[in-house]
Structure formats: C-alpha cells, structure tokens
Amino acid sequence: MPYAERRGAKWRVRWNTGKKHPENGKWLYDSQGGFDTRDDAIAYGLDRESDIRNDRYVSKRDGSLLMSEYCRTWPETQDVGHLRRRALKSMIRLYIEPRWGDLAVGEIRASAVRAWKMWLDDQPNIGEGYGREIFGTFSMMMDDAVEDGMRQSSPVQKKRRRGKYKKAKRERKKDMLIEDVHQLACNALTYWGFPGYVFILTMAFTGMRPAELYALRREYCPPNWPASDPLDDPEEEDREERHAEEMERYAGDDPMPAIRVQWQHQWKDGVLSLLPPKYMSRRALVVPPFLAELLELLLKSHDFDYVFPSINGGELAKANFTYSYWRKIADGQRERRGPVPGSGKGKGASRRWLPGWEPVKNWAGKRLYLLRHGHKEWVDEDVPIRIAVESRMGHEVAGVEGLYSNVTVGMERRIMAALQARWLRFVATLPEGWEPVSPTPLPVDLLEWMKSQVKAAEALTRGTGS
Template sequence: MAYAEKRGKSWRVRYQLPNGKYDSESGFETKQDALDYGRAQETDVQRKVFINPSDGRKSFGSWVEDWAKVMDVGETSRQTYSSRLNAVILPKWKDTPIGDITSMGYKAWQAQLKGQFKKNYVDAIEGLMRMLLDDAVEERLIPSNPMPSGSKRRRGRHVAATTEDTYVWPTPRQAHAVADNARALRGFQWYVMILTAAYTGLRMGEVAGLRREHLQLLALEYGRSLRVQWQGQWLTEPAKHTVNKGESLESIAALRHADPARAADIADANGLAAGERLRAGRKLALGKGFTLIPPKYSSYRTLILPPFLGELLSELLAQEGGHEYLVFPSQRGKPLRVDDQFYGRFWHPIVEGQDAEPVRRGRKAQLALPAVQGVADMVPHGLRHGHKVWLDEQGHPRVAVEERMGHRLKGVEGTYSHTSPEMELGIAKGLQRAWEESLAEETGEVADWQGRRSS
C-alpha cells in the first residue's frame, strides 16, 4: 500500500509494483499529492495497465539493443534495419530516454529528414521508427507511441495528396532499346540480362542469384522455364544455413556463395577445421559478402519463358567462359553487385545515354550511347514494374499475374483463385507477342521471331 515520507522540504511516495517490490517518486509539495500519485500507480497495477515511469528513463539506444536481439527477420531485413538505425535514427535518439521522445520533438526531426532525404527513404525511416516505438508500447516502456498517426486529424496547412503516378517503367520497345545499349556497352550477356528482367519480372536480387541449373531450356517452344529459387545479396552480417545430409563445407559454399573456395570462410566463422565432417541439422554461420538467400517473401516460383527468351538464354549458357554457377555474373566474372559502381558505369549510361570519350589516363575509352527516350530516371526495378503493366494491359487473370510476380493474393480471392497451366501459357504467349511487336515498331515491319508467329 502506498505511503508518503518527508524528504527535506518535499515529500516522497513509495508504492507497490506488480512484482511485489516497491518503487518511489520524489518532489511532491504535500503529503496528499504524494499519496494521490502512489495510489494512482497501484490502481493501474490492479487494473493491469501499469507502466513503470522508471522504464521510460531507459535510453532509446538500449531499447534498440534489446529489440534487435529478439527481432526474428530475414538477413536482408536485418541488414536494412541496421543500416537505417546506424545512419539516421541512432545518431539522433541513441542517448535520449525513450519516455522523453515527444510528438513535437519527433515532428521537428521529421522536418529535418524531409530536407535531407528523398520521400521513399524518409518513409522507410519513419516506418522503422514507428515499429520500434510500437514495440516499446507493447513492452509497457511507454504508455503510447509519440509519433503522429497518419490517420489522425492534425493542425497545420493542408497538403494536397499526390495523385500523379511518377514511377518510370518502360514499354517493350523501350526495354529493348535499353537492352541494345547494354549489349553495345558490355556484350551479349548484359543484353540478355536486361531482357530477362523485363520479360520475367524478376527482382534484381533474383537476377543476380539465378543459377544455371534453374534454367530448363531443353524443351521446345513453350516448354522452357526458369525457376526462382534464390536471390543474391551482399550481406554485412552472416546468414545461417542448416546442414543437409551429405553436405560438406565446399558444397555449402558452392550452393550459398556460388564459390567452393569460400568453404574456408565458413570454417573460420564456425571454428571448424578444413574438410571437417558436418552433422545433418547443424546450423552454420555463413561468410559475409555475396550470399544466396531465399527470395523475398519466400516467393519461390517457376516461370514459363516466351520462346525468344528461352533461345537467348540457351545461347548465353552455350558460350565459353561463363560463371560456373551463376547465369549473370559481373563484368569480372564475380557475383553481380548492384551498387554505386553498377549504376554509374552500367545502368545510367544504358538508360540515359553517354557521349563518346577517348582513352584518358586511368580510364578506358567511352562508347557513345543514345538516350532511351521516355525512361529518364528509370531504376532497374522499373523493369519489374513494366512487366506487371504489360501483363495487366494484356488482360491476364489477376491470380496468375500476382503469382508470376511472386505475390500472394489475400482474402477470398487468394483462397479460391488458382493459376492453371493454361493461364501460365497465356502469359508466355502474350509476352512473345509483345516482343515481336517491339521488333515491328523498330523495323516498321510485321515481326516474326524466326518465322514463327504465336497465337
């Protein structure tokens, strides 16, 4: 039961916590004020809504450390969260008691973010911050989330919602033009890579992680397929691997790193000797760097390929000097890394064009490339957006389109709608027509891929 004590010129109250121990609060002018406060806390304890005020004095940085230990997310999500925390959130809030984060303080920080970063990145930062504070509410560290709710009415100037779609995606003809620039800049593999991304809708990580054994190209016409089994990512924290029966360090390195020589990295990360026999079911930490991990949302899927793409991929795999495991390695024959160098030396030139430059000290000659009209500022993910638009324009069933994109429908439609082989075949035929029509636009003639016109 709460009781008050005289402490110098003020009063202190001691009140009972849910665990039976006592906490205290000082600085009350009168005994009655102290008792009122203590009794209110004990009432909250009885109603099971008590939040210990001392918990709110825990620093935000300490809360993030606790949160990270129990957060069960995939390797890429963990890496993304860590990057955003270290780059933006923790420099501002690390030493702030979590109970001292106020709505007004947050709004001032939000205004600074909007002045520094693009909207999508600010939205991502806010989403992570909201999740952290929501979880702090769940743990009863704070009574409520101080971040303003998007659905709440707020004072201030009205800001009209943006209704214009500004995302840049290509038509089939524009995608072909980008692929032509890629071939001129780096060769046949890069031409095929752009067309594969455009005509399958693969995410760039799935393109980088496409293994040669996941292409089925021996059948004719519409029997060729591509299996999405992995995505390739450069990780700053080791991923995990559960050992299967008969696996060795070398076979795991070949499977997950696309490089058997990295067996030494796995051995070092787990304190194992080279060639040590592995027990099935054991969990191993993999090496950092390029790693094949499950596709986003575990969106494993098999895609029927339009004939033209199947033939291009067959021709690519038949070439000498390719990577032993990966379909689309980097220019140096290593796993593909979509980073600043990829954008600066490859992507921007094939989309926005470049002027010819002679050989200069420390730099190779630069080939002139024409800009592809209508797709300025398009990012690689724009090819995936374009793929979805093409399928929608062709009127394919939504369930088949979403499944091809690696998404799952929710609700009744997701439960009772199913993709039939005829739907998948219809998509492949529609994509073949789109390809042929893009050639017709280029040549001004009725295109026919190697004399065959698919209906």
C-alpha cells in the same frame, strides 16, 4: 497506503509498487516529489496505487532503461531476414539513437515525437518512403516497450491525423515501349556484350528483380531446367513433389520454356551469398520462345555458372550495377577509348573502343526497376488475370481470392503467347541497318537469328490475316 514526507518547502510521496527485489525479497517503492501540500502528494500516490491494482502502472525502474541500450538490443529481438535487420540497424544508428539515445524509454513524450516526425519530413536527404520506414521502426520499438512494461502507452499517436492533408507523391511513369526496351538491349550489347542484350530483354519479358537475375544459375534456365534442377535447398521441404509437378507441367508432352527463380544475390556479413528471393517468392516463369532461344544461345557462348556474367566475366552482383552498367546503357555514352568500369586496373584493364549512343527515349535518368514495372503493365494489358499476374511478379494475393485461386497451365500459355506476339509484332517493324555496333566480335550470329524472327513475324501476320 502511500505516505508523504516533507522535503524542504515541498512534499514527497512514496508508494509500494507491488514488486519485490529479486535478491533480498524486500518491497520496492517509487516516489515523486515537488508537491505544495500533503494532500496533493497523498492524492498522487493513491492514483499510482490505483494504476498498480488495475495493471496500468509502469515503474520508474522499468522505464529507466536508456534508449541507447534499447537501440542496441531491440533489433536482435526481431524475427526478420538479414537484409531487413541490416536496414533496421541502419535507421536506428543514423536517425533514432542520435535523437533519443540520451533519454530513458519511459521519458519520451508524444509532443517530442510529433516534432521529430516534422523534422524527418523536412530533411532534403530523406525521401518520403524512407521517412515512413524510419518512423515506422521507431513506432514498433515503442509498441514493444509497452509490451515489455517499460511504458504505459506508446508516444506515437496512430489513431488520429493532425495537420494539413498531404497527397502522397508518386513517381511519374510512361508506357513501356518495346522499341525503347530493344534500344536499351542494343546499347547493353554494345557496352556489355551479348549477355547485356539478353539481360535487358529477360528483365523486360519476365519481370524478375535485378538481384534474382544476378543470381540466375545455368541449372535454373531453359533449356536445362526443370530437368537440371539440383534440388539442393534443405529449407525447401517439398522440393521433390514440386519438381515432379514442374517436370509434368514444363517438360511434358507439350513443354513450355520456363525459368526457375530460386535465389537472389545479396551481401550478407560482407560475403556475396545466395539467399531466397524477396518474400520467399520462389516461382517458375514461363518465357516466350524467342527469349528461350536467346538464353540457350547465351549459355552456349560461355561456361560460367551464372547466366549473366559481368563485363570481366565474374559475378554481376559484385559490380555497382546502377553506376557501372545501367546509367551508361540508359543515359547515353560518348565515344571513348579507355578502361571499362568493372574490368580491372593497370595492364590487365580492358581498353576497348566504345562507340557513342544517344540516351534512350523515356529512360534517361530512370530506374532499372521500372523494367519490372513495365512488364507487369504488359501482362496486365494482355492477360488481365490478377492471380496469374501477381504470382508472376512474386506477390501473394491476400484473402479469399488468393486462397481459392490458382495459376493454371492455360493462364501460363496465354502469358507466353501474348509476350511472343508482342515481340514478333515489334520485330516486323525493324528497319534495315538496325544492328548495333559491337566493339568486339559477338559469340553468336545475332543478325541471322533476327532474320529467323522476322520470318516468324511474317508467318504470324499471314496467320492472322492482317
């Protein structure tokens, strides 16, 4: 039974929380003041005791933890990868703790949360997607606070939508033309060298993520793989069984050239590290024969551990690829003489001549990642089998469809043939003098190789009667 006592002109009520002090074993009490009458105070105390009996009550002590402390400890309770943990800590440090850090967890009100959400939406430096991530992180923190007994309910209202409807903004995209892709590859050849030419074509014809391309090692690339697979990942429990299946599938009587996506390059604790691909999406990707030939030529041209060395011959992931490579390749380049970004400084810096080139149609200002999007569009168009396309992109198909479906050898052969045919149809249209200007000698005779591709295109045309 709660009891009330007068405090000046007002009344205060105290009630037993049903919990005991962990050290001395005495009952713990909560209180609330500011009531005009004794009856009002007693009624409030009775309501709290009802909450206690029905397991709805959150003690003031339980909800008194400051958000600043909760922001420090909460990320460590999340079972996520290091990149996601780093993103959570960044959003908390930049946006959540500055707004809520001085309040107790139990003091946060729904109206204040709605006002903060509107503030996030109005910030010019916070994109729509990033804003959703920030608010989603805060929502998870409040849900966990409820489970930990620091709040009775979350202040984030999820079941009803308020305010005017806003249509989600989507990036405007155009069809990915193979003519544009090849021009990007030629620009990369001029600026970066032969590795750049093959890099662009590999991303466009496999849909690999950039970090997966940065970390592509020789042993996971045709013609070496799958025979060269080191099987050295201790977290992959079924690697022996997986390797046996891949030897039969990709190196058997009728082999298919394929890349094994085993790692991605990411920075972890300040160290460039090999980590599993996003969503643990290790996979094998069949590649069209022309690309397998280019990859073999590239591997013969250098002895670096990774397939795509940077301009200065080091790990590509150590460069700011978007700024130092991609923007120059896609947005155009004026003729210049001087150091090449990423090639060092002082006497050892590269000062090769770079000819100018125009921006690539439909790609100036666009993201590198759209090459991956474009690859999916190509495969969707040529081989519209959802399980094959999504598996190739490193996605899982949910539900019964994903459970019952499987990527067959026939599906992979259709993808390989469709990509090869797309390339050969393009090669047949190449005009005289298509060759890009290279400021340094190429390690391969690209012109002679392209002539062989033209012959293959002519043979395909004769074979189809078109």
